[in-house]
Amino acid sequence: MAVTLADVxxxxxxxxxxxxxxxxxxxxxSGSTRERVQRAVEELDYVVNGQxxxxxxxxxxxxxxxxxxxxxxxxxxxxxxxxxxxxxGAAQRGGGGKLxxxxxxxxxxxxxxTYLTLLERQRAAGVVLTGGAVESEEHTAAVRARLVRLAASxxxxxxxxxxxxxxxxxxxxxxxxxxxxxxxxxxxxxHLLSLGHRRIGYVAGPxxxxxxRHRLEGHREALAARGLGPDTPEGAGALRLTVHGSYDRPSGxxxxxxxxxxxPRLTAIVAANxxxxxxxxxxxxxxxxxxxxxxxxxxxxxxxxxADACPALTTVRIPLxxxxxxxxxxxxxxxxxxxxxxxxxxxxxxxxxxxAPPVTSGS
Amino acid sequence: MAVTLADVxxxxxxxxxxxxxxxxxxxxxSGSTRERVQRAVEELDYVVNGQxxxxxxxxxxxxxxxxxxxxxxxxxxxxxxxxxxxxxGAAQRGGGGKLxxxxxxxxxxxxxxTYLTLLERQRAAGVVLTGGAVESEEHTAAVRARLVRLAASxxxxxxxxxxxxxxxxxxxxxxxxxxxxxxxxxxxxxHLLSLGHRRIGYVAGPxxxxxxRHRLEGHREALAARGLGPDTPEGAGALRLTVHGSYDRPSGxxxxxxxxxxxPRLTAIVAANxxxxxxxxxxxxxxxxxxxxxxxxxxxxxxxxxADACPALTTVRIPLxxxxxxxxxxxxxxxxxxxxxxxxxxxxxxxxxxxAPPVTSGS
DNA sequence: ATCGTGGGAGTAAGCGCTTACTGCGCTGTG
DNA sequence: CACAGCGCAGTAAGCGCTTACTCCCACGAT
Numbered sequence: 001m002a003v004t005l006a007d008v009x010x011x012x013x014x015x016x017x018x019x020x021x022x023x024x025x026x027x028x029x030s031g032s033t034r035e036r037v038q039r040a041v042e043e044l045d046y047v048v049n050g051q052x053x054x055x056x057x058x059x060x061x062x063x064x065x066x067x068x069x070x071x072x073x074x075x076x077x078x079x080x081x082x083x084x085x086x087x088x089g090a091a092q093r094g095g096g097g098k099l100x101x102x103x104x105x106x107x108x109x110x111x112x113x114t115y116l117t118l119l120e121r122q123r124a125a126g127v128v129l130t131g132g133a134v135e136s137e138e139h140t141a142a143v144r145a146r147l148v149r150l151a152a153s154x155x156x157x158x159x160x161x162x163x164x165x166x167x168x169x170x171x172x173x174x175x176x177x178x179x180x181x182x183x184x185x186x187x188x189x190x191h192l193l194s195l196g197h198r199r200i201g202y203v204a205g206p207x208x209x210x211x212x213r214h215r216l217e218g219h220r221e222a223l224a225a226r227g228l229g230p231d232t233p234e235g236a237g238a239l240r241l242t243v244h245g246s247y248d249r250p251s252g253x254x255x256x257x258x259x260x261x262x263x264p265r266l267t268a269i270v271a272a273n274x275x276x277x278x279x280x281x282x283x284x285x286x287x288x289x290x291x292x293x294x295x296x297x298x299x300x301x302x303x304x305x306x307a308d309a310c311p312a313l314t315t316v317r318i319p320l321x322x323x324x325x326x327x328x329x330x331x332x333x334x335x336x337x338x339x340x341x342x343x344x345x346x347x348x349x350x351x352x353x354x355x356a357p358p359v360t361s362g363s
Numbered sequence: 364m365a366v367t368l369a370d371v372x373x374x375x376x377x378x379x380x381x382x383x384x385x386x387x388x389x390x391x392x393s394g395s396t397r398e399r400v401q402r403a404v405e406e407l408d409y410v411v412n413g414q415x416x417x418x419x420x421x422x423x424x425x426x427x428x429x430x431x432x433x434x435x436x437x438x439x440x441x442x443x444x445x446x447x448x449x450x451x452g453a454a455q456r457g458g459g460g461k462l463x464x465x466x467x468x469x470x471x472x473x474x475x476x477t478y479l480t481l482l483e484r485q486r487a488a489g490v491v492l493t494g495g496a497v498e499s500e501e502h503t504a505a506v507r508a509r510l511v512r513l514a515a516s517x518x519x520x521x522x523x524x525x526x527x528x529x530x531x532x533x534x535x536x537x538x539x540x541x542x543x544x545x546x547x548x549x550x551x552x553x554h555l556l557s558l559g560h561r562r563i564g565y566v567a568g569p570x571x572x573x574x575x576r577h578r579l580e581g582h583r584e585a586l587a588a589r590g591l592g593p594d595t596p597e598g599a600g601a602l603r604l605t606v607h608g609s610y611d612r613p614s615g616x617x618x619x620x621x622x623x624x625x626x627p628r629l630t631a632i633v634a635a636n637x638x639x640x641x642x643x644x645x646x647x648x649x650x651x652x653x654x655x656x657x658x659x660x661x662x663x664x665x666x667x668x669x670a671d672a673c674p675a676l677t678t679v680r681i682p683l684x685x686x687x688x689x690x691x692x693x694x695x696x697x698x699x700x701x702x703x704x705x706x707x708x709x710x711x712x713x714x715x716x717x718x719a720p721p722v723t724s725g726s
Numbered sequence: 727a728t729c730g731t732g733g734g735a736g737t738a739a740g741c742g743c744t745t746a747c748t749g750c751g752c753t754g755t756g
Numbered sequence: 757c758a759c760a761g762c763g764c765a766g767t768a769a770g771c772g773c774t775t776a777c778t779c780c781c782a783c784g785a786t
């Protein structure tokens with residue numbers, strides 16, 4: 001049915017091996033032969049069969065990209081940069097550009113393993129795992145085992161925005177690109193403290209995620225540096241004002257109401273991320289509180305919509321596009337892994353209109 | 364190196380054909396043999412080689428998804444729904460779940476063709492083309508030819524949010540899912556007109572895109588229905604107040620300033636989409652104008668951030684997730700094409716806080 | 727006891743490519 | 757003039773699977 005190498009060979013009056021050589025350009029072929037072959041290729045509209053090529057050469061043109069959900073801007077931006085890097089050079093022959101297989105895991109460990117299996121079937125050249133899910137002991141072990149096996153078969157594995165893999169042999173052939181969540185959270189809370197806030201509520205993400213823990217730790221570090229620890233007298237510290245939820249807007253809405261119920265004198269709320277912060281803002285507005293006059297609000301991630309939110313959100317910028325590009329380069333083997341296998345991406349405090357000094361100073 | 368069918372066969376004491384049959388479950392195999400094979404598969408951690416399978420069975424586990432940029436929420440939502448539908452059933456054996464290959468074309472015709480070639484190489488089972496780019500005569504023809512060839516080789520082609528393909532034979536084997544842009548735009552402008560607005564500026568997208576044209580047509584239809592055509596005396600009609608740009612925020616910012624320069628008495632601005640609308644809002648604010656008191660603003664698409672924008676945006680909702688699911692089903696052959704090959708997704712006017720009656724009535 | 731029947735399993739021929747190995751014809755050297 | 761050396765190109769053996777075809781054997785019918 002479709003045109004094959006043999007057809008091209010017949011037309012050009014050469015053997016199929018020669019056609020293959022011309023196509024791949026990795027063997028010496030005389031000029032005249034090359035031209036004849038190329039003409040035949042064009043005349044027949046020949047397109048190589050990637051499956052056959054992959055099988056014979058034991059290579060793959062696919063790189064997997066696991067995200068919670070590409071519709072979420074956080075993952076969308078990451079995936080976009082990853083795809084662009086992975087596909088780079090696809091235009092030129094031998095450019096090394098590959099196809100990015102994007103998979104929504106929805107944060108489900110099962111879905112993650114399912115997709116890893118599918119990618120293993122396809123003998124993917126690389127796999128980038130972003131975000132992630134419930135980091136249960138069991139799940140982590142299962143994923144770890146799978147990744148080790150994949151890596152052993154030559155698949156490059158990159159974790160992005162996830163905790164590095166550790167385990168028995170302590171040096172799995174997996175590289176990691178993480179964000180400085182702790183530092184960002186610390187700077188953000190320092191910002192609020194230096195504005196004069198003392199009663200700060202914190203809306204955290206799911207407890208079992210390391211991102212949540214790191215951000216919370218940064219927050220607590222900043223508090224502790226001012227002597228506002230978990231043991232500080234009521235009303236001074238903010239730790240008791242932590243509420244956990246998921247990383248979405250509705251969760252932020254509910255959490256804000258819960259925080260206000262527990263401590264109506266709150267002057268600032270730090271959210272797990274920007275989406276949550278939007279929910280917090282909505283809840284505050286519905287309560288008749290103005291931002292930042294009554295309550296300051298801060299987010300995390302600095303997604304594109306944050307600058308246009310109402311009011312513009314103070315947040316911590318994660319350079320997602322750069323992180324994605326970096327992870328993509330690693331997955332493509334275009335860059336050697338960082339020493340220790342872990343690259344940390346720095347974050348930056350972005351101050352906008354949603355934070356201001358508390359009107360009724362509570363210090 | 365890797366475990367192969369033959370290894371499993373040897374271990375189970377059967378032929379490789381039998382193993383294949385057990386794995387695919389499409390041939391009768393006795394219970395005891397089946398069990399023996401399954402045990403061998405598990406003991407050896409066998410994972411089929413998808414490339415070899417694809418080659419032998421002339422099938423493919425890939426479906427291509429072309430978008431302008433997954434980082435853009437519009438495409439992110441579409442891609443997310445597409446991926447979810449394409450991957451559905453991947454967990455069960457024979458569930459038919461496939462892998463979604465997402466490609467950012469950046470709206471470039473060349474990139475689009477490049478990725479189509481790559482997907483053709485991989486003998487993708489289907490390709491979904493969304494968004495798109497400059498719809499030049501030349502490019503359309505090139506893409507058309509490629510799609511016809513792909514379709515001829517059994518690849519299912521679905522266009523989503525693009526004009527249906529037409530041509531010589533007038534019935535290319537390509538199905539299309541379009542949005543009712545014209546109707547949405549008409550209802551939106553009617554909404555503004557019924558609020559009392561008469562001096563309405565329009566910030567359109569790139570001229571050469573059909574989406575732009577359809578939205579503009581809907582807008583003009585609404586105006587014409589009130590007798591406000593291009594020939595209406597100065598100040599009454601809005602057509603002269605059309606500015607073209609691209610579908611992004613900066614473009615909206617510039618366009619809004621331009622519109623105000625041309626007609627300072629403007630009471631409403633309709634934007635090409637929500638991102639553009641955000642730019643328009645920013646420009647108005649920078650000009651010291653309040654929304655909607657001084658000027659009403661409306662967007663298009665109803666992306667998630669629109670409800671949290673400042674103020675919440677009146678817009679036209681496109682059910683992108685449903686459209687993506689629908690397109691995915693078509694690309695997977697899970698649903699037969701609509702009669703005529705074109706399915707139109709209806710749009711819905713969403714009124715929020717960014718539109719209100721003009722304060723100084725200009726009627 | 728013979729034969730037909732049919733379910734279950736093996737044989738082997740590809741699928742379309744890559745690539746190690748071989749071979750051929752030419753040039754340069756002793 | 758014989759022979760080594762080299763640049764090209766052909767031969768053919770896979771890569772790991774699927775599947776048409778064949779074969780075997782147990783079983784029921786005659």
